[in-house]
Amino acid sequence: MTPQTLAVAASTISASKIYGSGEDAVYALNDVSVEFYEGQFTAIMGPSGSGKSTLMHCIAGLDELTKGSAIIDGVDLSTMKDKGLTELRREKIGFVFQSFNLVPTLTANENIRLPLMLGNDKGDEAWIQNVINTVHLQDRLTHRPSELSGGQQQRVAVARALASKPRIIFADEPTGNLDSTTGAEILSFMRKAVDELGQTIVMVTHDPVAAAYADRIIFLADGKVVSEMTEPTSGKVLDLMKTLGN
Amino acid sequence: MFRIALKGIVGRKARLILTSLAVILGTSFLAGTSVFSDTLTRTFDNLFSDVFKNVDAYVRSSQVIEADFGLEERQRISIDLVSVVENVPGVRDASPDIQAFARIIGKDGKPLGSDGQGPPTFGSIGEEFAGALWTVADGKWATASNEVVIDEASAKAGKYVVGDTVKVVAQSGSRDFTLVGIASYGDVRSPGGATFALFDSATASEFLTKPGFIDAILVSGDGSVSDTKLSAAIQAVIPATAKTETLTGAQITLETQDQIGSALDFFGILLQTFSFIALGVGCFVIYNVFSISAAQRQRENALLRAIGASRKQVTRAMLIESVAVGLVGSTIGLVAGIGLSSGLSALLKALNVDIPSSGLVVNQGTIVSTIVIGLVVTVLSAILPARRAGKVPPLAAMRATALEIAEPGRKRLYGGLLSIALGIAIISAVIGGANNSYLGFGILFVFIGTIVLGPIIARPVALFLGRPAARFRGITGVMARQNSARNPKRTSRTASPVLIGVALVTAVTALAASIKGQINDVFTEQFKGDYAVTTNNQFTGGLSPSLALDLNKLPEVDKASGIGLITVKLNNNGQYFTTIDPGTVEGVFDLGLINAKYSDLTPDSIFLAESYSLRKNLPIGSNVTITLGDATQRELTVRGLYKFDELAGNFVVNRAMIANSAVVNFDIGVYIVGKNGVPDGEVQAALDKAVKKYGQGELLSKAEYIDKQSGQVNQLLGLIYGLLMLSIIIAFVGIIITLLLSVFERQRELALLRAVGMTRSQVRTTVRWESVITSLLGAVLGIILGIGLGWVIVFALKDQGLTSFKLPVGPTIVIMVMSFIVGLFAAIYPAWRATRVNILDALNTN
Numbered sequence A: 001m002t003p004q005t006l007a008v009a010a011s012t013i014s015a016s017k018i019y020g021s022g023e024d025a026v027y028a029l030n031d032v033s034v035e036f037y038e039g040q041f042t043a044i045m046g047p048s049g050s051g052k053s054t055l056m057h058c059i060a061g062l063d064e065l066t067k068g069s070a071i072i073d074g075v076d077l078s079t080m081k082d083k084g085l086t087e088l089r090r091e092k093i094g095f096v097f098q099s100f101n102l103v104p105t106l107t108a109n110e111n112i113r114l115p116l117m118l119g120n121d122k123g124d125e126a127w128i129q130n131v132i133n134t135v136h137l138q139d140r141l142t143h144r145p146s147e148l149s150g151g152q153q154q155r156v157a158v159a160r161a162l163a164s165k166p167r168i169i170f171a172d173e174p175t176g177n178l179d180s181t182t183g184a185e186i187l188s189f190m191r192k193a194v195d196e197l198g199q200t201i202v203m204v205t206h207d208p209v210a211a212a213y214a215d216r217i218i219f220l221a222d223g224k225v226v227s228e229m230t231e232p233t234s235g236k237v238l239d240l241m242k243t244l245g246n
Numbered sequence B: 001m002f003r004i005a006l007k008g009i010v011g012r013k014a015r016l017i018l019t020s021l022a023v024i025l026g027t028s029f030l031a032g033t034s035v036f037s038d039t040l041t042r043t044f045d046n047l048f049s050d051v052f053k054n055v056d057a058y059v060r061s062s063q064v065i066e067a068d069f070g071l072e073e074r075q076r077i078s079i080d081l082v083s084v085v086e087n088v089p090g091v092r093d094a095s096p097d098i099q100a101f102a103r104i105i106g107k108d109g110k111p112l113g114s115d116g117q118g119p120p121t122f123g124s125i126g127e128e129f130a131g132a133l134w135t136v137a138d139g140k141w142a143t144a145s146n147e148v149v150i151d152e153a154s155a156k157a158g159k160y161v162v163g164d165t166v167k168v169v170a171q172s173g174s175r176d177f178t179l180v181g182i183a184s185y186g187d188v189r190s191p192g193g194a195t196f197a198l199f200d201s202a203t204a205s206e207f208l209t210k211p212g213f214i215d216a217i218l219v220s221g222d223g224s225v226s227d228t229k230l231s232a233a234i235q236a237v238i239p240a241t242a243k244t245e246t247l248t249g250a251q252i253t254l255e256t257q258d259q260i261g262s263a264l265d266f267f268g269i270l271l272q273t274f275s276f277i278a279l280g281v282g283c284f285v286i287y288n289v290f291s292i293s294a295a296q297r298q299r300e301n302a303l304l305r306a307i308g309a310s311r312k313q314v315t316r317a318m319l320i321e322s323v324a325v326g327l328v329g330s331t332i333g334l335v336a337g338i339g340l341s342s343g344l345s346a347l348l349k350a351l352n353v354d355i356p357s358s359g360l361v362v363n364q365g366t367i368v369s370t371i372v373i374g375l376v377v378t379v380l381s382a383i384l385p386a387r388r389a390g391k392v393p394p395l396a397a398m399r400a401t402a403l404e405i406a407e408p409g410r411k412r413l414y415g416g417l418l419s420i421a422l423g424i425a426i427i428s429a430v431i432g433g434a435n436n437s438y439l440g441f442g443i444l445f446v447f448i449g450t451i452v453l454g455p456i457i458a459r460p461v462a463l464f465l466g467r468p469a470a471r472f473r474g475i476t477g478v479m480a481r482q483n484s485a486r487n488p489k490r491t492s493r494t495a496s497p498v499l500i501g502v503a504l505v506t507a508v509t510a511l512a513a514s515i516k517g518q519i520n521d522v523f524t525e526q527f528k529g530d531y532a533v534t535t536n537n538q539f540t541g542g543l544s545p546s547l548a549l550d551l552n553k554l555p556e557v558d559k560a561s562g563i564g565l566i567t568v569k570l571n572n573n574g575q576y577f578t579t580i581d582p583g584t585v586e587g588v589f590d591l592g593l594i595n596a597k598y599s600d601l602t603p604d605s606i607f608l609a610e611s612y613s614l615r616k617n618l619p620i621g622s623n624v625t626i627t628l629g630d631a632t633q634r635e636l637t638v639r640g641l642y643k644f645d646e647l648a649g650n651f652v653v654n655r656a657m658i659a660n661s662a663v664v665n666f667d668i669g670v671y672i673v674g675k676n677g678v679p680d681g682e683v684q685a686a687l688d689k690a691v692k693k694y695g696q697g698e699l700l701s702k703a704e705y706i707d708k709q710s711g712q713v714n715q716l717l718g719l720i721y722g723l724l725m726l727s728i729i730i731a732f733v734g735i736i737i738t739l740l741l742s743v744f745e746r747q748r749e750l751a752l753l754r755a756v757g758m759t760r761s762q763v764r765t766t767v768r769w770e771s772v773i774t775s776l777l778g779a780v781l782g783i784i785l786g787i788g789l790g791w792v793i794v795f796a797l798k799d800q801g802l803t804s805f806k807l808p809v810g811p812t813i814v815i816m817v818m819s820f821i822v823g824l825f826a827a828i829y830p831a832w833r834a835t836r837v838n839i840l841d842a843l844n845t846n
């Protein structure tokens, strides 16, 4: 698969995010132009403070760019107000955070359907059942987050992100708090969602093993895209990280 | 540790402000009401020290009958004594004084001033006198029997100018006078908002009281002897048969101030009682805020413990914080309270009570007690949360969640149930015949038990109340319902102030409904007329007795019978006797006579209430000796007993007994039956015309009259509602504070919800319904307790003649709706804050 044959789900054009001004200005993102392709699992890597989370937040409509534009589904986010952005996040984007992903007062089932319910949308029931089965949550649906393990909680979060058939899912270090076995489980679910359900996923990670589940990796350093890799393995990633580190 | 505590305070200004808010409100009501009543007392003290400022001696009758309600009836003295007093050496000037009921009728035929409520309406003497405070502002003093002078405020209100004809109503009827002057009182236009009609002494005596009689003599000395000597000299000259006493100016001033003072004291105590209730409600809010902040700081405290702070140190840090909050809060509360009381004074001015302002009176006692009480209440409310904060295990520092340990314990369940059971047992004992005074304890135990059980009931009840929200409001309703139940302790602590406020309001409403129901029943049973003429002025002068006689002569009227009230001394106690006219009372007013006819009530007879006759062993045929207001004695024979004593009281006499005596005699009502065959409209028109001519009293149909009687309860109810508002306001603010703290605590959750697509308006809806559910939780429990409390109070008043409990269905629904609205309003600011949560900041604080 080459990039040319794939549709673009989300992209940025000359995106910059600057904190402060003048001498003290910090470039969290510095003239970043990237494209995320439909049906692909993309990983974003880079050292701490390189701007990974910032990039993700700006494309997902959680934060605003200082310069340049972020585009999802052909729409420039800078033209939208809070209400439009909220609807966009609810309908076209799925989120998986590192921790604190679930509303503690709602059951697993309610958490999974939360974005749909917020939009007064019944959703595609067959699809939702399919998602629930895929992440093996059938017997945990009536439990509240406090009654679930960390791995199960992340699985609920992944299921929630998938339930509304978003154009794109953003995951910021989704396995950062999990042990490697549980982490691997979540990653294979995400992989499965891309392969079997045709989802588009963008994931921020520090872990070469996790990144190896992706189709493509984008490397950031000091707010700039410094490298890119397709069909990665954890070995190749480690090697590249070593060279980038120098 | 002290430094850490102070840092903690300064570091969290928002929390400090929220905690202080409850203290501020509670103490400001306390300070406000106390400053207000002190100011009122001082104002009236000044007013009355002015009244007798230039009076050195005061001569009045020594004959007085003191009756219930602190009222007394003093006999009048002869006007001839004035010349006797004038000739006493040392007397410069002496002036007769009369202060009696009189109403100035406006040009539109409506009386000026208020009828029975608010400042009184007086008729008095206005003459040149060395000690007088009235000065003629325009025109001259009245000198003839057809001349009158009125106060400046009344002249302005009635648009009267010198030369106009003014109708004045007094005890003896109404009369037209020529306005010859307008007077002002010291530097105000009228004292205390009262209206005054001033006459020369002969006219005043004849028109306002009885010809030849006056209330007192005001004496101004020439300064040659002391007031005490002057008074003694005067008293020595007056013959003993005149039965007078002579006071010095200082004595009469003090006596008047005391009288007013005790009336104001009662008002002050009422205000203070309700502000203490409000402060008690405020305790819950303070306790709640400290509990929540202890929970939110659990990790921080655990960290302190982990690095070596002792339990005591953690607890002490929190107590130091509470001292700071108490001091800051009650100081601000004091200032706010002073502002509040000047607001109340302004309100009085707006209500046209023109009192000479002497500035606000902020006593040292008010300052000290406000700050001390505020401080003590705050620290007491913080003790439990502070101890709990100390108990936090160091391990909690490692735990991720900062949720309160919310499992209600078994001890709580048993403790609460025990308290309620004890309360119910006490109440049952009282119902079974034990002393009424235990009732308070029973009620208290039930309240305490309910509040102790609060956290246990809160969850199921909140979930139940939240059902409609969850059903009709989708996911936002579901979350609101879950949020209100997620921390039952917090929810019940927030709802408790609402519970107390609503319970009190409901109980008072139930009591009022029962009283109104009873009044309705009594009047329907005993009042048999088609119309009634009444006056609100029942104690300081009512309807002229001639009104009933005149109405009786109307061709459209079958019968008109006056019902009067006199003050009588019986066995050395002042008593009210009802006077009736046996010739016309039949079929107009029903006493429920037992084996007697109205015609048995000759002028030397008395009818007694059956219960009184039994209690005092005074059967038919026995004799009672009474002393009338004019100091004469009568021997009356009991000639009949009656059942209905609710309106008539224990004693009924023939009004002919006091005809042609100097006894103050007026009717409190005239009951009328129209002539058979004459259309209602004609009867009413004829009566209306006749009553208007008198310028006193108000003509009411049977239904209006009965409504009006129960309507008087509404006024008292209004006052108590107003005072309970203080508690309701604190409960309301308590909801706001808790919601705000919850919103701060749930920032991450809110950020998550916003990230996955919750709109701002959905966030608002969630907070709003949580607030409504909490408020309704308090209201539902409060209404249940309030109805029980009302029932118990009605039961306790059985001996006072209250026999039936009435459930206030309508008002209860109104209270529910109001609680709903209170919940909506309390949520406005917290909901807005919730929508302002910064998604990224909240998500990033891992």
Ligand SMILES: Nc1ncnc2c1ncn2[C@@H]1O[C@H](COP(=O)(O)OP(=O)(O)OP(=O)(O)O)[C@@H](O)[C@H]1O
Residues within 6 Å of the ligand: A019, A020, A026, A027, A028, A046, A047, A048, A049, A050, A051, A052, A053, A054, A055
């Ligand atoms: N609110 C802010 N104000 C100032 N600087 C900020 C702010 N938020 C982020 N930055 C800076 O922007 C840069 C990028 O931050 P970002 O959170 O995107 O890094 P990251 O690559 O996600 O790092 P990590 O791997 O540690 O999560 C950092 O240097 C950070 O200090």
Ligand SMILES: [Mg+2]
Residues within 6 Å of the ligand: A052, A053, A054
């Ligand atoms: Mg990051």
